[in-house]
Structure formats: C-alpha cells, structure tokens
Amino acid sequence: MYYKKVAEYVSTTEEVRGTVTTRYSIVMSEISIFNGKEEVKLPSYGIEIVQQVFDDEKDVVEKWEERVVNISPYFEKVDKLAELFKEMSLSPIHLYEVIDDMCEHYISDYDKLVKLCKIAI
Template sequence: MEIVDTFSKSTLNGDTEYKYEYRITKSNIILYDYGVNSDVQSYGIEIERMDIVNGKTVNLERDGVYNISPQRYKVQELVKLLYNNDVSPINAIEIIGDYVDEYIVDFDDALKSISIG
C-alpha cells in the first residue's frame, strides 16, 4: 500500500487538540474473471485522529477502507467530504458506506476495459 495524498487539519476543543489526517491510499488487487487473473490499481482511504493534551498524545484512532475504487477522483471526493466535515475514524464508514457499496461496480468496469484493451 502506498499513500498518494494526505489532507491534514487540527481543531481545538477546550484543552484538547484534535489532529486529523485523511490519506488516499493506492494498492493493486488481483481480480479473477473467466479464468484470468487481472491486476487492477485500487484507491482507498485511511483516517487518523490524534488527541493531544498539553503536547502529549493521549489517544489515537485510526481506520481505513481500502480498495474502494480504481478511479482516484471518486476516492478524492470522499476524502474531501470527510475532511470538510471533520469526520473521525470512528464514524467514517457510516458516512461513506453507501458510496463504497456503489463504487464496487467500478472494478467490473476496469475488468471490462482490460479484456477489451
């Protein structure tokens, strides 16, 4: 897995600073179709939140959804949605779950283009 882009931000709530990192990841997956293995590039999201009090990390949350789509721009739009709404790793799947389910079809389209190409 490779990190291809990172969006970072911090918010302050009382004595606690929340540092968020939203990462776009890239990896390859092998899809099996009609007796043929095809290597397909895939993008995903990793989210991290650090809770910092008095300069010391007191909590770390991290979660990710990998292999969302072979289309980077779709994953980038999801990251922007999470970033703009300060979504924590704990709630991310609730926010993007329907999109992830919808984008799975992109892998079928990628396989079709490989077999045609």
C-alpha cells in the same frame, strides 16, 4: 496487506481536551480480479483516517484510526471522498458507517475497469 499513502488532507481544531489533528489519507494497493479465466491486477484506492488528540506539551493523549483500502480503482473518486470527509469532519469511528452507505456507487468501478482491460488486451 501492503498499501502506501499517496495523498493526504489534514484538519486541526482546538478543543477543551486539547488540539485535535485528523488526517484523511488516500492509500493505494493492488487487487487481483478474475475476468473469466484471466487474472487482472488493478490499482485500488482507499481512505485511512487517523485522529490524534495532543495535550499542551504536544504529547498524544488519544488516538483513533480506521481504514478502508478497496473503495475504487479511480484515484479521483477516492480523492473527492477524502475531501468530502475532511469537510464533514468525519471521525475514524464513523468511517465504516458512511462508506457502507456509499459502497454500491463505487464497487462497480472494478467490474467496469476489468472489462476495459480485457478489451485492451
């Protein structure tokens, strides 16, 4: 699947094991949804979290990453989520757990937007 990063929040902390940098990126792709017989292409935003641990020589010692690419067709909603995840210091390991609990609040956005697109056509 093709996606591109459209925004990013970065958090850096110093820990015993080294400097931990966590990037909360908003990624954009496109999704096709059928509304009856009609195919509608919508933008789709998601979140990618990449966490790296650097040693004193600035070499990457550990790296974790995870992404969920289809959260909502609305950038603003996903942007708020990325900010919230940064404030929570959410690790990539826990991304799916948290998103799974929130999924119902966002997935219906696609259906609402498809209906608006059909009315506009």
